[in-house]
Amino acid sequence: MSLSVQNLSFSFGTRKILHDLTFSAAAGEVLGVAGPNGCGKTTLIKCIDRIFEPEGKVQFAGKDIGALTTTEVARMIAYVPQALTVGMAMTVFETILLGRRPYIRWSVNDADFERVNAVITDMGIQHLAFRKMTQISGGERQKVMIARAMVQDPELLLLDEPTSALDLRHQLDVMELVRKITRENQTCVLMAIHDLNLASRFCDRLMIMKEGRIFALGDPADLLNQELIREVYEVEARITTESGYLQIVPVRSVQEQLV
Amino acid sequence: MTPARNDGAGGVRRLKEEYRRFTGQRCLFITGCCILILVLVGIATTLGSADLTVGEVYTAIAARFFPAVAESSPLAYTIVWEYRLHRILFAIAAGFGLGVAGAVMQSVLRNPLASPFTLGIAAAASFGASLVIVFGIGPLTDELAVIISAFLFTLLAAFAIYSLSRYRGISPESMVLAGIILMYLFSAMTSFLQYTGTTEQLQEVVFWMFGSLQRTSWGKLALVSLVIVVCLPYILMRSWDLNAMGQGDQVAKSMGVNVSRTRTGLMMLAALITAVIICFTGIIGFIGLVSPHITRLAIGGDNRFLIPAAGLIGAALLLAADSLARTILAPAIIPVGIMTAFIGIPFFLYLFLRQREGYW
Numbered sequence: 001m002s003l004s005v006q007n008l009s010f011s012f013g014t015r016k017i018l019h020d021l022t023f024s025a026a027a028g029e030v031l032g033v034a035g036p037n038g039c040g041k042t043t044l045i046k047c048i049d050r051i052f053e054p055e056g057k058v059q060f061a062g063k064d065i066g067a068l069t070t071t072e073v074a075r076m077i078a079y080v081p082q083a084l085t086v087g088m089a090m091t092v093f094e095t096i097l098l099g100r101r102p103y104i105r106w107s108v109n110d111a112d113f114e115r116v117n118a119v120i121t122d123m124g125i126q127h128l129a130f131r132k133m134t135q136i137s138g139g140e141r142q143k144v145m146i147a148r149a150m151v152q153d154p155e156l157l158l159l160d161e162p163t164s165a166l167d168l169r170h171q172l173d174v175m176e177l178v179r180k181i182t183r184e185n186q187t188c189v190l191m192a193i194h195d196l197n198l199a200s201r202f203c204d205r206l207m208i209m210k211e212g213r214i215f216a217l218g219d220p221a222d223l224l225n226q227e228l229i230r231e232v233y234e235v236e237a238r239i240t241t242e243s244g245y246l247q248i249v250p251v252r253s254v255q256e257q258l259v
Numbered sequence: 260m261t262p263a264r265n266d267g268a269g270g271v272r273r274l275k276e277e278y279r280r281f282t283g284q285r286c287l288f289i290t291g292c293c294i295l296i297l298v299l300v301g302i303a304t305t306l307g308s309a310d311l312t313v314g315e316v317y318t319a320i321a322a323r324f325f326p327a328v329a330e331s332s333p334l335a336y337t338i339v340w341e342y343r344l345h346r347i348l349f350a351i352a353a354g355f356g357l358g359v360a361g362a363v364m365q366s367v368l369r370n371p372l373a374s375p376f377t378l379g380i381a382a383a384a385s386f387g388a389s390l391v392i393v394f395g396i397g398p399l400t401d402e403l404a405v406i407i408s409a410f411l412f413t414l415l416a417a418f419a420i421y422s423l424s425r426y427r428g429i430s431p432e433s434m435v436l437a438g439i440i441l442m443y444l445f446s447a448m449t450s451f452l453q454y455t456g457t458t459e460q461l462q463e464v465v466f467w468m469f470g471s472l473q474r475t476s477w478g479k480l481a482l483v484s485l486v487i488v489v490c491l492p493y494i495l496m497r498s499w500d501l502n503a504m505g506q507g508d509q510v511a512k513s514m515g516v517n518v519s520r521t522r523t524g525l526m527m528l529a530a531l532i533t534a535v536i537i538c539f540t541g542i543i544g545f546i547g548l549v550s551p552h553i554t555r556l557a558i559g560g561d562n563r564f565l566i567p568a569a570g571l572i573g574a575a576l577l578l579a580a581d582s583l584a585r586t587i588l589a590p591a592i593i594p595v596g597i598m599t600a601f602i603g604i605p606f607f608l609y610l611f612l613r614q615r616e617g618y619w
Binding site for chain 2: 046049050051069070071072073074075077078079081083089090091093094095098099101102104106108110113114116117120121126129130148152158
């Protein structure tokens, strides 16, 4: 089960956002997508999930995503957006249950209960099940959204900045969870991520984008160096290794240096 | 991170029990609403300016079904069957329809202020009615012309909202903005008609806009019921999609929902239900806005339960309001559009102030 993207391009009107992207990701792999704001990470994710209709070819497990029905796509691909909309007067359980929508016609059956229970037990959020969505913290909410995506039983999980609103502990929680899901279910994960320290630690491969193009793609440890950071982000950075993890500290912007 | 616990079966059982309890509460609420409506019907049939006893009223009702057993006086029979019953049933149908339409609009647009009346649909009906009242249309210058014109303008407004927002992409924001623009446009045009009309015309327009159940009939009741019965199954069928859309359009799309088709379809049906009701009654504004809120406060936001329950609350509210409106200043009848707000607001305020968190 692997994702294969070939010559994917996308424009908003006349403004071209994505230029001819070709890459692939394997089952059981976390592929991180990083790059400056506006480089097209979120757009790429939406193109893969057919929220936008791109040019080019997106295939998963050998099937052309563009040729499938929306329900077929929903049974294969799940998406957790960056900005979370909290549904109206819903409990955590009801929210997670929404992920079963591609399988449910009207009433909730045993399989749905079992699936939701397995996921929330695995994620350690059973105690939240009948709390209201407005009564839980941002970190818990993010976990609920990932749980909602997981009960969809996806083979490909698309995450848009899953950690950007979270404190340190929840960042670690969520990233470890994502890696665990990937390994245990042999899910393929594509994740937009800003935090390069977390990316280097939790992604198997990292794709760096700049202005809608792939700038570099490979092992994070090989990829992330001072030149790349300078060219892509226009900052001077110091890169060290701390407790076995790569640490990238931005020092000053390149423009500042020129002045 | 909490380690995975090995309590699969127990966990599933707990989830099921809790969820069943939840569902049970909702079904209880719906049953309670039905009983309330039945009680209100029982009371409402006995109310009125004609001095009939409770016994006479129920004998007259029974006489229709069991003419051999129950024998009613012709007067009581006429009053009950020609004046009271269809009005009471119409209040139920209209309240139900307006409650459903309001719940659908609020969910479709993810907006607590959405209702047929904040979206210009009612303003369009007022304009349609005023146009005929002030100018008349040849031989048709009567009730029928007002009804047809109000109905057509309501649908026109719905179509305009659809076209405007389609041009900009069918999002909740574009629909709400298009609706508000239309509301102001039609209100201004109605005001202009009032300004140019004679005093009698002005009075008639104002009275139409108060909303009233004065002119109901069995035929109108049948028409309204038919539209609701036809539309409701589709609306309920789409309630999972509506729940998914509560999480945002793009999440709903990723769960396989055809968002713009669902949104357009449901908005058009809500507009149709509203149109067929208010073309007969005039503006009854409060029901569509507040019954979904009362229901959501009581049983939460799952549209599978919210939509029918909001309809029942709407039916109970409108029936209670109309019964009061008929009796409180008898023999004068207060327009029901005024009465609904007087009845609904205290009830809504109580629930709204009691529940601080987790609502909307």
